[in-house]
Amino acid sequence: MQYPRRLPRFEYLEPKSLTEACKLLLQNDGKARVVAGGTDLIPKMKRRDVNPRALISLHGIPGLETISHSQVDGLRLGPLTTLGAVESSTIVTERFNVLYQAVQSMASSQVRGLGTVAGNLCNAAPSADTAPALMVLGTRLKLISPQRERTVAAESFFAGPSATVLEPGEILAEIQIPEVPRRSAGVYIKHTLRRAMDLAIVGVAVAITLQDDTCHNVRIALGAVAPTPIRVPGAEAILKGKGRSGDLFRRAAKEAATACQPIDDVRGSADYRREMVEVLTRRALEQAWDRCPGSTEGKR
Amino acid sequence: MKEYSVVGKRLPRIDSPAKAMGQAKYAADLVLPRMLHGKVLRSPHPHARILNIDTSQAEGLPGVKAVVTGKDTKGVKFGGWRAFTQLIDQYPLCMDKVRYIGDEVAAVAAVDEDTAEEALDLIRVDYEPLQAILDPEAAMKEGAPRIHEEVERNICWSRFIEFGNVEEGFARSDYVREDNFSLQTQAYAPTEPRACLASFDHAGRLTIWTSTQCPYPVQCQLAAALGLREGDVRVVQPFLGGGFGAKFELFPYEVCCSLLAQKTGRPVKMMYTRQEEFSASRTRHAMKIWLKTGFKKDGTLMARQARAVLDGGAYTSFGPTVTFTAGFFHTLLYRLPNYKYEGYRVFTNKPPSSGMRGIGAVQPFFAGETQMDMVARDLGIDPIELRLKNARQPNEVIPKLTTVNSCGLSECLTKVGESTRWHERQSKLPPGRGIGIACAGQQSGGAFNWFRTRLAFSNARVRANDDGTVVLFAGAADIGQGSSTVLCQILAEELGVRFEDVSIVAADTGTTPVDIGTWGSRVTFQAGNAVRAAAIELKKQLFAVVAPKLNADPVDLDIKDRKIFAKGRPEPSMPFPEAVTAAQAANKGKILEVAGSYHPEGKGIVSPAYSFVAVVAEVEVDRETGQVKVDRLTVAHDCGQPINPMSVEGQVEGSVHMGLGYALTEQVVSEKGEMLNPSFLDYRIPTALDMPEVKIIEVITDEPEGPFGAKEAGEGCVAPVAPAIANAIYDAIGVRVKDLPITPEKVLKALREAQPNS
């Protein structure tokens, strides 16, 4: 067992631009890490799980903590936008509520004040709460490196526990969330043992868009039940173009439970997790549907 | 009810402002000139022989001032059980073997923490790993490898209690049932990770400021471990951030810190990390309990038999007491004619278990009070009525063990039932909602002299100054439970002065008289009695001097609100400061200072008095996820006369919070002897958002043995919470979970077993 120690020695670098940050990352040849809020990275360093030679802080670069919104571009978050800032943004609460739900379920207000959405994604924990919410919002991630710039869909970003598709010298530069269609709603259900300060046993995010009385579009994403957060397209397909039906919700939920690959750990057994995926996916679908403006339930 | 001036008042605690404003200094805040920082190297193996330790590289690291291993110690074991020396079994640093992951192997002092930690990495220890024994039942088997060579079958301590004749009792019962219960390991998790600062003077005397609940026992044990005279060791307790029993003994790191200070001639400070506090301190005993109980059809309790196996961890610690009380508590709540108990505390390669808030009580009460609910349902008797029928009454003797003086159990049951509209709601709530009841009781300090002290368990000195101020010197340690405030209240009440006239110097073996420490809910009761005795003595001396001046007999005098007068005649009177001046003058200027003491003489082998409590839990259960939400806990509580009701409420809420975690979320999870969740994120103590509404009903009794009728209030309310919740879950969904914590997963499993086809 490793007892957490005081922080080891490391070099602290504060580049003045993202390009410079990418270059420093590349120069340090895998031995450097970007630090945003540090709420994942610093405890890992104290446990000696990671031993970077240098930390490249983004805090010397102006303008990275933005939350901007327009009809055309949708919502854009910078690499230093904190969970707390997202939580208290009215635009997020009003239009991207599923992200608000995910963020406010996380950690404590102190940790949310430091931790960032980008950090949550790049840390790539299977239980990262913002991931399922961002996936169902159709989020794209802008990645930059000295050589190139690219965007990837949120669900293509993760490569395994603590692993992403980020290449050497690459930094997550922007989180791009498209405008949400009018008759839509999203729900994030985080299953935990405590009501605060807890990591998900299972996380389920659902976003539904209605057209007339049928499901025009639906996205379902799961956290903590596979090596990475995942989408479950098989379950989504069951609902597309269909009307509200408890039976279809149950079938989709069952499909989600079949698609996931949970493991046993301190927080719960694989069997229990799978079972909860089924229960909570069904509940999230029901709730999201009924929250859509103009749904039969919503009209009542 | 008697009328008091200071006792029974909702006074803010004297330490609150300093704590609220961040001015209170805890052990980790203390700094001395030239101070070094110490760190401990701990075993990475649950069980291994130490073949060799090479410290040369560490010693060579610039900034390192000393490295110590077992060889640098006196090689004598220490422990609290001076009455049973075979139970003294811990070395300051392991000599030949390590017995759990976290066992102390070496210690370093360096100019700063970074250097000390770096030095730990440079110490080379060669281990020969031995088979780790993690399951107590396996450890008890004949032929199991031994954790302590001299201890057969790894049984650290066994305890048997028997009165009446259980065989006969069961034979005469109409209904007998047996159940098995399993209780998890709970972490103490005090807010303050422990720390100490040790410093030697030029005469070789040691002063140590340390986060301890028990300055005097630490003084004695530390002196023995270092080969010093007790009088040459001074133990000072700074502000303390919670103990719950975790800071009750001398710990190896305190000896290491002192040794390093001795060796370097410089003060040395050591601080535990949070992970060390979780995994290298103490835990609540995990227990397996088998309980058999017999009743008459009409609900009369006839006999009980219990067997408990306690997971002791690597050392004795306070385990023998837990082994005993885990048997005793089955006898406390109900009139029980026939009883038999066998308890075995077994060594395993895990952190040592000890006495934690609700010591040896929460485990048997979970078993007993859950089973009581099952019995009530089987016999078709209301659970409150079944309890009332058998409830302990005042002035009853429990054979061979103790006498219960005051007892408000029946009133607690009645009041908690009324307050929650029990009879209208039990078994009648909508599906998924339930209501459950459970009771408990707790000792007010121990009566048994395990520490073999020759001095009274509690002592106090009181000095009266001629300006009217009064100073109390008490060895009793305030660990956040508010004892210093309460002792000042007791003194002011008895002495007839105002609360603000009294100040206290506490928990410093250099300046305050001996007190056996803060454990077992003894301080208000036992130190309170010592303080009161001193106040009575002081009054006696004052009255002797004042009587002639007031033309009265000393025995007729009284004092109230700083004035001495003859009873029934308010004038003439003499102000308290004037009386003190007169008393000093009559003795040629000798200061007016007296001592008082309390020792529970002839009070059986458990405790002089007992608190009682009944709790009703109201829950909602999600049948699909197994999640349990506790909506409300109603607590009816008999702690005698509350000295400070606000403080009592704080203790009740704190206890209930701890009981809630025990019931639902808290559990030390370990694999191969390694704790997997040693952090506040992964070890789930309920947060503010998880707390239900708590309603407290005080049931006031007058305990003849307690100061102003007071009894314990700090521990008793932990135990009934888990069984009350378990019983409420049964009421809600018709299933029993008999092993704690009641996780959503276990609830679902129980539901499935109850309805295999759903």
Ligand SMILES: Cc1cc2nc3c(=O)[nH]c(=O)nc-3n(C[C@H](O)[C@H](O)[C@H](O)COP(=O)(O)OP(=O)(O)OC[C@H]3O[C@@H](n4cnc5c(N)ncnc54)[C@H](O)[C@@H]3O)c2cc1C
């Ligand atoms: C007490 C506590 C409770 C927590 N509770 C939760 C919870 O409930 N749910 C949850 O999901 N998480 C939780 N966390 C984890 C953590 O707080 C979050 O993941 C947080 O969002 C991380 O953000 P950060 O800015 O602190 O990341 P950092 O620690 O700064 O970085 C995390 C990782 O991402 C990399 N990184 C950061 N930014 C970039 C970038 N722009 N480009 C490339 N790489 C980058 C870093 O190099 C590092 O490897 C908790 C943590 C703690 C300490």
